[in-house]
């Protein structure tokens with residue numbers, strides 16, 4: 019079967035992960051994981067340290083080839099891709115999946131605007147026809163270069179960074195660098211934006227600016243977001259859907275309100291042993307009973 023194929027899938031499902039497993043030697047980092055992300059939603063992937071969240075991201079974005087399982091991306095156009103069969107550059111370019119990493123990866127010596135233009139390198143090179151004449155402002159390159167600057171400025175406005183456009187990216191405060199990374203990813207016009215702990219290390223004001231940017235992306239472009247995040251205030255405020263992992267397996271899946279009250283999630287975050295989970299469930303149920 020080719021990586022671009024048609025399967026039966028609800029048109030509002032953007033990403034379908036089915037029976038995903040990833041083994042590193044004797045360690046089962048992901049064990050038979052299935053979940054869906056709906057088009058236009060912010061879906062959060064949460065769980066304690068080492069639960070397997072980044073490994074899931076690495077499988078979706080082609081950094082790892084899963085041991086087993088299927089990852090289907092259903093584009094707005096109806097075109098489908100089996101991501102586990104594609105090399106990472108095709109996942110970015112054709113399936114239109116963009117990602118950011120836990121650690122910031124900007125070109126710190128380039129300006130803020132230049133960072134966003136570098137992200138559009140592929141389409142600029144295509145417009146140049148890969149020739150010197152093309153690069154000398156002749157033909158479609160000129161038009162594409164103007165459009166790239168316009169798109170970059172659009173995302174700088176959205177990320178509240180337009181006043182810093184000509185400053186070196188490395189001079190920005192930490193929270194602004196995080197927003198710049200997201201703006202850079204948006205310049206590739208993705209269908210799915212994967213963010214690995216975007217709120218890590220942010221102060222409350224920076225966290226609020228991040229929330230506003232992500233909610234703006236959802237409202238203005240309908241781009242679907244898959245988010246790994248430890249900061250529960252961010253997860254609970256902006257997510258439409260939360261998937262909870264523990265030891266590579268899904269332990270809860272639903273709305274923020276649902277997972278927040280799920281005894282298994284509470285037990286996982288409290289770090290109790292398996293045999294204590296039932297006690298936690300009983301306690302939560304008795305508290306709920308008392309509140310009714």
Ligand SMILES: Nc1ncnc2c1ncn2[C@@H]1O[C@H](COP(=O)(O)OP(=O)(O)OP(=O)(O)O)[C@@H](O)[C@H]1O
Pocket residue numbers: 042045047065066067068069070071072073074
């Ligand atoms: N390349 C690798 N080789 C061997 N083991 C790995 C590799 N990548 C991840 N692991 C292991 O897989 C498990 C899941 O790791 P992963 O980084 O996906 O967890 P996580 O939920 O993202 O954790 P954190 O919240 O701390 O970032 C861990 O036990 C980790 O040590």
